[in-house]
Amino acid sequence: MADTDKITILLADEDALRRDGLAAVLEGTSRFSIVAQCPDGENAMDRIRGLRPDVAVVDLNLPRVHGIELVRRVRAEGLGTRIVIMSGTTDDDIIREVVRAGGDGYILKNGPSRHLVDAISYVRDGGQYFSPQLRRDGLDRHLLQEPARTPAPAAAPRTASAPKPRKPEY
Numbered sequence: 001m002a003d004t005d006k007i008t009i010l011l012a013d014e015d016a017l018r019r020d021g022l023a024a025v026l027e028g029t030s031r032f033s034i035v036a037q038c039p040d041g042e043n044a045m046d047r048i049r050g051l052r053p054d055v056a057v058v059d060l061n062l063p064r065v066h067g068i069e070l071v072r073r074v075r076a077e078g079l080g081t082r083i084v085i086m087s088g089t090t091d092d093d094i095i096r097e098v099v100r101a102g103g104d105g106y107i108l109k110n111g112p113s114r115h116l117v118d119a120i121s122y123v124r125d126g127g128q129y130f131s132p133q134l135r136r137d138g139l140d141r142h143l144l145q146e147p148a149r150t151p152a153p154a155a156a157p158r159t160a161s162a163p164k165p166r167k168p169e170y
Helices: 017-026 042-049 068-077 092-102 111-124
Strands: 007-012 032-036 055-057 080-085 105-108
Touching: 007 017, 007 042, 007 111, 017 032, 017 111, 032 111, 042 055, 042 068, 055 068, 055 111, 068 080, 080 111, 092 105, 092 111, 105 111
Parallel strands: 007 032, 007 055, 055 080, 080 105
Antiparallel strands: none
C-alpha cells in the first residue's frame, strides 16, 4: 500500500504512554499512518489545522481544550477531519453531547484494540462508530441517534376525498 493510500491519524491524549500504545497498535497495520501525537486539545487543534489528518483519536478529557470542545471547533472551521472520542465513561449525557457536537465515533478505553481499528476505518468511510460495549440488551441505544436539528415539515392534512390507507394482510 502506498503512503498516499494510508489513513492519516492524529492521536490526542494527555498520557504519553497511552499515546505511544495507541500508535504501536495502529502502526501495526499497513492501512494507517500516525502523523501527530498531541498532549492537549490546544496542540491537537493546531496540528489538525496544519496537517488535516483523515481521523483524530481524541481523549474526552483533554487538558486546555476539552475533547467535546475540540470537536465543536473542528466542525465550526470545516476542517473535514473525522473525530473519534475515547473515554472511560458510558454516561448517556456525555455520549449525547459528543454526538451533538459532531463526533464521528465514541469508543471505550477498556475495549479491545480492534474496536479502535474498526472505528477509524468506519468513520473514515463516512460512518458513525460507537463501541459495541455501549449496547444494552443486544440493542443499540436509541440515544446515539441524533435527532434532526431542523423541524420536519408538517404533513399536509388529509382531505375528505383522500382514500384511507389499507391495513396490510398477513
